[in-house]
Amino acid sequence: MNIVEFHNVAKKRKDFSIENLSFSIPNGYITGFIGPNGSGKTTTIQMMMDILQIDTGDIKLFGTSHKNYRIKQKIGFVYDDLYMYEDFTIKKMKAFIAPLYETWNETLFQSYLKKFQLPFTKKLKHFSKGMKMKCSLLFALSHEPEFIIMDEPTAGLDPIFRRELLDILQEMMTRENQTIFLSSHITNDLDRIADYIIFIHEGKILLQASMEEIQEQYHIVKGERNLLDADTKRLFIGFQDSTVGFQALYRGDLTLFDDVSDQLIFEKATLEDMIYFMTRKGI
Amino acid sequence: MVQMMKRDYMLNKIYFFFILIGVPILYIFQYIPTTMFIVMTLGLVFNVFFYEDRNHVTRAIISMPVSTSQAVVARYIFITLTAVCNMMYFAASSSIIKHYPNIIVGNPASFQPLTISQGILTLHITFILLAISLPFYYYFQSAYKSLIIQGIVVFLSTLAFIIFINSRALGVLANIPDWFIAKVMFFVENPNITIGFGFVISIACLYLSYIISFRFFTKRDII
Numbered sequence: 054m055n056i057v058e059f060h061n062v063a064k065k066r067k068d069f070s071i072e073n074l075s076f077s078i079p080n081g082y083i084t085g086f087i088g089p090n091g092s093g094k095t096t097t098i099q100m101m102m103d104i105l106q107i108d109t110g111d112i113k114l115f116g117t118s119h120k121n122y123r124i125k126q127k128i129g130f131v132y133d134d135l136y137m138y139e140d141f142t143i144k145k146m147k148a149f150i151a152p153l154y155e156t157w158n159e160t161l162f163q164s165y166l167k168k169f170q171l172p173f174t175k176k177l178k179h180f181s182k183g184m185k186m187k188c189s190l191l192f193a194l195s196h197e198p199e200f201i202i203m204d205e206p207t208a209g210l211d212p213i214f215r216r217e218l219l220d221i222l223q224e225m226m227t228r229e230n231q232t233i234f235l236s237s238h239i240t241n242d243l244d245r246i247a248d249y250i251i252f253i254h255e256g257k258i259l260l261q262a263s264m265e266e267i268q269e270q271y272h273i274v275k276g277e278r279n280l281l282d283a284d285t286k287r288l289f290i291g292f293q294d295s296t297v298g299f300q301a302l303y304r305g306d307l308t309l310f311d312d313v314s315d316q317l318i319f320e321k322a323t324l325e326d327m328i329y330f331m332t333r334k335g336i
Numbered sequence: 337m338v339q340m341m342k343r344d345y346m347l348n349k350i351y352f353f354f355i356l357i358g359v360p361i362l363y364i365f366q367y368i369p370t371t372m373f374i375v376m377t378l379g380l381v382f383n384v385f386f387y388e389d390r391n392h393v394t395r396a397i398i399s400m401p402v403s404t405s406q407a408v409v410a411r412y413i414f415i416t417l418t419a420v421c422n423m424m425y426f427a428a429s430s431s432i433i434k435h436y437p438n439i440i441v442g443n444p445a446s447f448q449p450l451t452i453s454q455g456i457l458t459l460h461i462t463f464i465l466l467a468i469s470l471p472f473y474y475y476f477q478s479a480y481k482s483l484i485i486q487g488i489v490v491f492l493s494t495l496a497f498i499i500f501i502n503s504r505a506l507g508v509l510a511n512i513p514d515w516f517i518a519k520v521m522f523f524v525e526n527p528n529i530t531i532g533f534g535f536v537i538s539i540a541c542l543y544l545s546y547i548i549s550f551r552f553f554t555k556r557d558i559i
Contacts, residue, residue, distance in 0.1 A: 102399045104558045125401040136396040138347060138387050149343045153400050 054080045054116075056200050056232045057101060062110030064100060071096060071256035074110070078234050078249075083226060085243035086236035087324055088253040089332055094236040095133065097253065098204045102130065115200075126155055129193035131203040135185035139178035143171060143188060154196035162195035182209040190218070194225075201225075203235045207242050215239075219246050240324035250324065254332050271322035272307060275300045280316060291330030302330035340402065340410035341417075347387045351380060359426055363433045365441050369426055369450065370458045377419045377462050378486065381469055384411065386479035394477070394558045408474070408550045412542065415466060423459050426450055453527050460534035465490055467538070467545035474552040477559045 057078040064071045071093050078084045088094050099105040101112060103120055112119040115127060137146055143166070151157045166173065169187040180188065186206060193201060201222075207215045223246055225231050237243055243250065250267060252260040262270075274289070281299045286292060288309070292301035302322055310317055322330075345352075355376065362369045388394055397407060430450040437444035468489055472482040500517075501524065523530045 099395075099558075102395075104395050104398050106555060106557055122401055122403045125399060128399070130396075130399045132395065132399075134392075136392045136394075138393055139391050140347070140387070145346055149339060149346065150400070152339050153402060 055113075056080045056115060057234070058111075058113040059097075059101075060111040060113075062100060062112060063108045064096065064105060065108055066096070069093070069096070069256065071100075074256070074258060076251050076258050076261050078232065078251075080232050081230055082248035083222065083233040083235060083246050084249040084251060085240075085247035085324070086234060086251050086253065087238065087240055087243060087328060089328060090238060092254045093256040094238075094253060095204055096256075098132075098202060098234075098236060102128075102202065126196075127199040129196065129198035129201045131186070131189045131193045131201070131206045133205040133208060135177065135180070135189045137177055137188075139176065141177055142174045143177075143191070144173050146177075146188075146192065150192055151195075156198075157196045159195075161197065162191065165191045165194055183211060183214055186210055187214070190221075194221075199230055200232045201234070203233070203237075205237055206235065207237060207239050215242065222246060238328075240328065244324055252327065252331065259331055260327070267324075267327070268321055270304050271327060272303050273300055273320040273322050273326050274303045274310070275318040275320070276313075276316055280313060289330075291333050293330070293333070302326060337406045337410045337413075340407055341414045344384050344411065344414045348380065348383055351383055355422055355425065359422075360429045360433065363429050363447075364439055366447060369430070370454060373422065373426055373458055374462050374465065376422065377415070378465060378469060378490070380418060381415060381466065381473065381486075382479055382483050384415070385473045385482065389477065389479045392559070398558055404554050405550055408546060408553050412470065412546050412549075415470075416463065416542065419459060419462055419466070423455050427452075427455050453531055456531050457527060457534060460531070460538040463538035464541050465493075467541035468493070470545050471548040471552060474549040475556070477556070 055077040059074050059076050062071065062074040064074075069091070074093075074097065086094055086097070096105060100107050101114070101119060114121070115124050117124055141149075147162070151159075151162070169191055171184060171187055171191060177185065177188065186209065190206070193203075207218060210218065219242055222233055222235070226233070235243065235247070247264055249263050250260065251258060260267075275298060277298050278294065278296075281292070281294060281301075289301035289303050292299055307314075307319055310319075359369065362372055398404070427450050433440065434447065434449045437447065440447050469482070469486040472485045472489075473479065476482045476485070500520065523533065
């Protein structure tokens with residue numbers, strides 16, 4: 054079963070457009086949403102949450118229309134910034150937000166508050182970037198959502214809390230039916246925790262696959278320049294050619310290179326490699 | 337919906353504090369509180385949207401389990417309820433101060449307490465101005481931009497009304513038929529009848545305004 058389904062969604066903005074966007078987010082897994090800056094990650098998430106109106110197509114959340122506000126009981130969100138009244142304190146925010154959720158867990162809220170070391174009565178405008186992100190996370194997790202949407206949650210966080218956050222997410226995945234959708238351009242985070250990857254570029258989905266499939270299928274091939282000709286270039290998804298040699302992203306069975314395997318180096322492709330080569334056909 | 341109204345109250349505590357202190361002072365100094373009442377109510381509209389725009393809070397609200405219609409209705413109810421409560425406070429302040437002429441600055445004989453008909457009429461005018469103003473805030477999603485438009489609209493409608501009332505004396509709008517002017521003047525000169533009609537018209541305007549605002553809120557991208 055899929056938690057989210059996009060069917061041929063289109064959205065035109067001033068200087069950016071998304072056409073025929075179709076993908077799905079499977080239930081019970083962490084799905085990483087990757088792509089370079091400006092590729093459409095935030096626009097996609099905002100369409101999913103009904104912040105941006107879609108021009109055409111259809112979005113389903115938990116099998117129902119994404120416009121149904123009741124399904125948001127099951128969703129926790131962490132955006133790239135804390136969109137909350139800056140004159141509010143966490144105490145005031147809780148007074149406003151907690152009664153909106155039927156599944157609000159006060160014990161969990163108190164334990165995260167302690168864990169994140171956040172001040173209960175300090176105005177949000179005096180919070181650092183990291184504290185704001187922790188605060189966003191505090192409210193996203195305290196109602197025990199089945200589905201958590203995160204838009205660049207690790208951007209601006211120090212490495213220690215970034216690691217802690219990933220640990221929290223992994224810990225949460227032990228719960229039954231827990232789904233996380235995490236957009237990030239810091240791909241190292243996703244290499245660690247993601248089960249599925251959706252790759253978007255210029256408003257189009259270039260890849261949707263499981264991490265297992267990606268690790269098995271995608272490779273970095275390195276070798277000397279003389280091995281790179283018009284025919285071999287066509288084998289690669291993308292390549293980088295320099296005076297010292299070439300490196301390229303290849304998808305498929307490496308036995309194809311058996312004849313020249315002693316002249317080539319093969320490595321498993323990371324998500325960063327994939328973003329790099331899939332957005333550059335050849336340099 | 338109660339939560340949304342509670343939020344607006346929490347955000348505007350300082351506004352209520354100023355009303356609490358400011359209104360009796362206005363009466364003591366014999367300023368024109370009915371005009372101030374309209375300004376204060378329209379100021380509240382700016383306030384609630386300003387807090388929201390500054391931090392793009394609408395994005396978070398939309399992401400919570402809150403229906404968009406309830407979010408809009410809650411704001412309309414909060415503002416109109418506040419206006420009614422404020423008017424009651426204006427009336428109470430006025431009648432209390434009337435009994436203590438020694439605290440009035442200036443000539444106590446010239447002190448004019450707020451009458452019931454004056455209060456209700458002011459409320460109706462305020463409701464109509466609110467009905468005109470609120471959709472701008474939902475359309476532009478910018479408190480400052482909307483405030484400017486709101487200011488222009490209020491200024492132009494007041495100017496049009498003054499010109500209309502004095503059209504004969506000013507020698508303008510000569511083409512308006514006499515019967516129409518007579519009808520309008522009838523309402524101007526009979527405040528009790530105007531109050532009755534005013535109630536129906538102001539509530540109808542607020543309802544229409546809500547429909548427009550709701551449409552803007554649900555059909556436009558949240559900035």
